[in-house]
Amino acid sequence: MSTKLEQAVDSRRTFAIISHPDAGKTTITEQLLLFGGAIRQAGTVKGKKTGNFAKSDWMEIEKQRGISVTSSVMQFDYDDKRVNILDTPGHEDFSEDTYRTLMAVDAAVMVVDTAKGIEAQTKKLFQVCRMRGIPIFTFMNKLDRDGREPLDLLAELEEVLEIESYPMNWPIGMGKGLEGLYDVYHKRVELHRPEKYGEERFIPLNDEGDIPADHPLHQDNVYTQAMEDVELLTEAGNEFSEEKIASGKLTPVFFGSALTNFGVQTFLETFLQFAPKPSEHKTMAEETVSPYEEEFSGFVFKIQANMNPAHRDRIAFIRVCSGTFERGMDVTLERTGKKFKLSNSTQFMADSRETVEEAVAGDIIGLYDTGNYQIGDTIYSGKMKVAYEELPQFTPELFMKVTAKNVMKQKSFHKGMEQLVQEGAIQLYKTILTEDYIIGAVGQLQFEVFQHRMLNEYNTEVILTPMGTKTARWIDPEDLDERMSSSRNILVKDRFDQPLFLFENRFAMNWFADKYPDVELKALL
Numbered sequence: 001m002s003t004k005l006e007q008a009v010d011s012r013r014t015f016a017i018i019s020h021p022d023a024g025k026t027t028i029t030e031q032l033l034l035f036g037g038a039i040r041q042a043g044t045v046k047g048k049k050t051g052n053f054a055k056s057d058w059m060e061i062e063k064q065r066g067i068s069v070t071s072s073v074m075q076f077d078y079d080d081k082r083v084n085i086l087d088t089p090g091h092e093d094f095s096e097d098t099y100r101t102l103m104a105v106d107a108a109v110m111v112v113d114t115a116k117g118i119e120a121q122t123k124k125l126f127q128v129c130r131m132r133g134i135p136i137f138t139f140m141n142k143l144d145r146d147g148r149e150p151l152d153l154l155a156e157l158e159e160v161l162e163i164e165s166y167p168m169n170w171p172i173g174m175g176k177g178l179e180g181l182y183d184v185y186h187k188r189v190e191l192h193r194p195e196k197y198g199e200e201r202f203i204p205l206n207d208e209g210d211i212p213a214d215h216p217l218h219q220d221n222v223y224t225q226a227m228e229d230v231e232l233l234t235e236a237g238n239e240f241s242e243e244k245i246a247s248g249k250l251t252p253v254f255f256g257s258a259l260t261n262f263g264v265q266t267f268l269e270t271f272l273q274f275a276p277k278p279s280e281h282k283t284m285a286e287e288t289v290s291p292y293e294e295e296f297s298g299f300v301f302k303i304q305a306n307m308n309p310a311h312r313d314r315i316a317f318i319r320v321c322s323g324t325f326e327r328g329m330d331v332t333l334e335r336t337g338k339k340f341k342l343s344n345s346t347q348f349m350a351d352s353r354e355t356v357e358e359a360v361a362g363d364i365i366g367l368y369d370t371g372n373y374q375i376g377d378t379i380y381s382g383k384m385k386v387a388y389e390e391l392p393q394f395t396p397e398l399f400m401k402v403t404a405k406n407v408m409k410q411k412s413f414h415k416g417m418e419q420l421v422q423e424g425a426i427q428l429y430k431t432i433l434t435e436d437y438i439i440g441a442v443g444q445l446q447f448e449v450f451q452h453r454m455l456n457e458y459n460t461e462v463i464l465t466p467m468g469t470k471t472a473r474w475i476d477p478e479d480l481d482e483r484m485s486s487s488r489n490i491l492v493k494d495r496f497d498q499p500l501f502l503f504e505n506r507f508a509m510n511w512f513a514d515k516y517p518d519v520e521l522k523a524l525l
């Protein structure tokens with residue numbers, strides 16, 4: 001008999017949905033929330049057009065631009081599972097927060113637009129998921145529109161992302177000619193418009209893997225085509241392997257249309273069947289902590305400030321890794337050894353924030369923070385004394401020089417810089433010779449958020465001078481020679497005093513590598 005905690009942990013499914021903007025992440029999220037009964041009406045999560053901003057668009061900038069800067073967490077129950085979806089910013093200007101959110105999930109769902117295939121942002125996010133070795137499920141969206149050939153899409157997925165794929169179902173037609181899905185996994189055909197045939201939604205396949213010969217769809221060209229494709233894939237494609245799915249080596253592929261809610265429920269149910277439950281987490285000491293461990297522990301993967309401009313509060317997002325969190329419990333912050341009572345906690349929904357009383361491993365909680373937490377911090381109850389692995393840093397690609405507009409504000413400028421850097425909002429570098437401040441980000445929006453927060457929270461107007469895109473590469477301090485620096489490769493140090501070059505472009509980097517073959521250039525993730 002498993003314990004209450006074990007049962008609760010085993011029911012958790014915690015994942016993120018990743019995609020390039022406009023592939024349909026928001027639409028599918030809404031459909032999932034509808035199935036889970038978490039919202040009653042589509043359009044609740046995003047209300048761009050109506051001006052009804054979702055509550056997850058907390059910050060003013062988000063409102064001005066109608067985008068969601070920060071990730072929120074949505075929870076619902078489906079069947080006997082408790083589902084936690086971690087949202088990731090859906091704009092091109094995504095930030096390090098998006099990457100960090102992927103450190104807190106057990107699986108990812110990759111939404112692809114069938115007309116566009118694998119796009120740039122999907123690729124980047126996918127790589128972070130792969131680095132973690134988590135299972136990745138693919139939803140090929142917008143089947144109600146004419147898109148690319150399904151076989152092409154699969155080939156591109158395998159080639160560009162270097163992952164094996166296994167189609168769980170296969171489109172029968174597309175766009176206006178969409179008739180259904182040949183569900184390889186459940187051995188049935190799911191009709192797009194069952195009313196057209198006056199039938200149930202599902203037609204079971206016979207032993208030959210076919211629908212009855214007298215079914216009108218049987219004579220349809222799109223059905224014949226789908227059958228041919230499936231046959232080809234059965235002979236030449238990958239084999240289904242639960243093991244490979246679990247280790248992120250094979251992605252199960254589902255086709256469907258989020259907008260018309262076709263194939264979404266099948267996807268959800270099959271996904272929940274194969275998505276992993278919370279597993280153990282690695283510690284700094286290279287040990288692991290079981291989610292069933294009775295003591296509570298978790299790590300901070302994101303800190304969000306100013307969710308409520310009236311209170312200027314910060315919220316630290318914690319992934320619970322073990323045990324049960326209870327409101328009001330005493331915990332220790334590992335980095336400082338300081339003890340706290342966790343009385344102010346929240347759980348998140350797209351349209352409300354509720355106080356959470358209890359959460360178990362796999363869940364995400366938000367803690368009100370008065371400046372105690374840093375990204376990557378571990379908290380634990382009792383005598384656990386655990387420190388979870390550090391979160392990776394991501395190589396920024398965009399850089400700006402930064403100065404305080406008013407020289408009299410140096411003190412608050414430095415304080416703001418220090419806190420925002422610690423919080424992980426932005427990365428800070430200093431030129432080696434002149435100690436000029438340069439900030440780096442993975443998305444443009446991080447700069448805007450930084451500028452906004454410096455003004456609103458630290459009362460400091462900052463001047464940002466764009467330096468454009470750079471390729472950042474770290475070097476061994478022993479290789480450091482200031483004469484190596486030039487305008488095309490600026491030598492700076494990071495906040496841990498580690499030296500790195502900001503190369504103007506790849507050519508400049510290659511030129512440097514040729515000139516100094518003994519200097520090893522290292523990237524973060």
Ligand code: G4P
Pocket residue numbers: 019020021022023024025026027028048049090141142143144145256257258259260
């Ligand atoms: P994102 O979060 O990944 O950025 O994408 P989002 O869901 O906002 O979808 C982007 C656009 O694609 C939306 O249209 C949405 O209605 C449409 N879309 C999503 N799924 C499907 C689908 O299965 N089929 C079709 N045909 N369209 C789909 P929009 O007009 O830009 O959105 P909105 O401004 O009306 O919200």
